[in-house]
Amino acid sequence: MTARRPFALFERGMYLDGQRPVAFVLPGTLTGTLDEARLRAALDRVQARHAVLQSLVEQGADGRPWFVQQAAPPPIPLRVVERLGEDDWQEQARLECERLFDGGREPLVRLVWLRGHGRSDLLLSCHHCICDGLSAVGLLQDILAVCGRPDATLGPCFPLQGGADVVPPEARNDRRLRRRAYWKARLFAWLVRLQRIGPPVQYGPAYTVRWTIEPAAVAALVRRGKHAGVGVFAALCTAFMLACASVRGARGVDKFVSPVDARRYLPALQGGALFTMAPTVRLSFHRKAVMTDADFWTLARALQDDMRRQIDRLAPTVYEQLLGLERLHPLFERLIAYSRSRRAGRGVSLSYLGRLDGSSRDDGGFRLEAIHAPSALLEPTPANLVTIVGFAGRLDFAFISDESSMPRADAVRIRRLAMDLLQAATVWPAPAASGVGIPSVPVESL
CATH class of the missing domain: 3.30.559.10 (Chloramphenicol acetyltransferase-like domain)
Incomplete structure (x- = not known):
């Protein structure tokens, strides 16, 4: 069929x-x-x-x-x-x-x-x-x-499904949610029509900076994080956010975000479906944690708690986007022209694919030795994307940007400072944020 x-x-x-x-x-x-x-x-x-x-x-x-x-x-x-x-x-x-x-x-x-x-x-x-x-x-x-193993059993097969098709029935039948989706789409369309569209912004050549944290250092980070009640990703985000603030200044980055796997809200896609829409959560430190001169792990714990709260509340937003965005197809060309006329590359996206050690088994005469952090090229610019993958005890990183959004030299400095912060954070006790050369950090009240 x-x-x-x-x-x-x-x-x-x-x-x-x-x-x-x-x-x-x-x-x-x-x-x-x-x-x-x-x-x-x-x-x-x-x-x-x-x-x-x-x-x-x-x-x-x-x-x-x-x-x-x-x-x-x-x-x-x-x-x-x-x-x-x-x-x-x-x-x-x-x-x-x-x-x-x-x-x-x-x-x-x-x-x-x-x-x-x-x-x-x-x-x-x-x-x-x-x-x-x-x-x-x-x-x-x-x-x-x-x-x-040619006789290996794979998961279920997935038919062609549109965005609205994968929304759970209880959400599709929620009249209040559908009304919100409708009016948000109408409001967004009205705002788009009001925007002035200029010429497309030009960007510098794209680049990728790669590096790896070896297993011994990862194990030390995991142990210290476990004692502090903080996961690896929250620790990595904290280090990168502090490093960016130091290298680029408090106003050098508009925002930090992290993509979330939308499949957690869409049962029809669970089990291995291909999907591209990735809602994001905003990453920021709680103002109280910063003002009290908190140490690295206190900042990381506050960041982690905030991420979890946002993720728990994200489902209605995902459903509204899937149900409402389809009303904007008549404005597609204007949307693209508008997005190209606005400078991108002022934010940082931190994307962690998780620990993939389950893939390292021997298979029919070969063995997967390493999975490297993925590369990406996005329109109009990949800036500023950090991809992270864990495999065989290592953490592999790729920092992807372009020269006009963030000079490669700045990306290298951010990498070096973030790794120094992580190394210092594994020492007992962890240093205070103000004690590691951070002039100011991004904050947002909850």
Whole structure:
């Protein structure tokens, strides 16, 4: 059975008619021997699980793109490159971010295999209109599972579902929620029509700064955080926020945000569905914690508590966006023109994919040795994005920005100071924020 559906507004905003590179690249390094036939068969199995990977993109009469499921879909592209060195994957990740997808002829996912003797790299490249970071992780895990064990059982299959289709029935039938979604969309549309649209803002060349925290340092951080009642991600956010405030100044960053996995609010997507919409929570320190000269862990604990409160309250916002945004398609071109005329790159997004150690098993003659922090290229600029992934006891980071939004030298200074703060925080007792060279920190009253 084949199906078709139009792009949701958030998908359309990522796709941009397929004429701009909007890609998400997840690299992994393997030891052992990969078999090309098995890898090809694994891609076919994974494609059969997701209707969106069996679909091509067609333009509707109104210019709106549609996913059209194919009875005999073209396979997921596999590009094989000979591996010459340990760092080849970084250049390939950059190239994959910049390559356009041809959605009218092939799926919006592709795989690069850097083939070496005893060591290989796989780079899973996904168009951001169908995948977020967790989607890419799930795809890579499924590919490796089937490549190692062809009889492996994967999760459920997912049909083509639009944004409103995945909203739980109790939310879809909530008249008050639907009214809020309707009037918020109307108000937003009215505000968009009032905005003056200038010429597109130009940005400098994009770059990626990469580094790793080794297992011993990660273990020390986890132990200290556990004693303080703080998770790893809250500690990382605290270090980056303090470092940014020191390097860029109190007004150098408009806001800090973190994406949240929307699947927690959408049962129809649980079990491995591909999805791209990622609501965010605002990251800020409680004013009281800052004014009392709190130490690192007190700040981190306050930040963590605030994040949890926001996440617990986020479900209605997700439902309202999925139900209300579809009313804005007539304004799509104006929305894009307006967003391009406003300078982006003043905020920082911290995205943690979690600890993926469950993927490190031996599979049919090969073993996943490392998962690297993903690269991304977003429109109009990737600035300022920090991606983090935990694997095999390590934490891997990628700081992605552009030279006009944040000079590379500043990103390197932020990295160095954030790592110094984390190292100092593992010492007993942790230093006060004012004792580690931080002139001021971003605050927001709860």
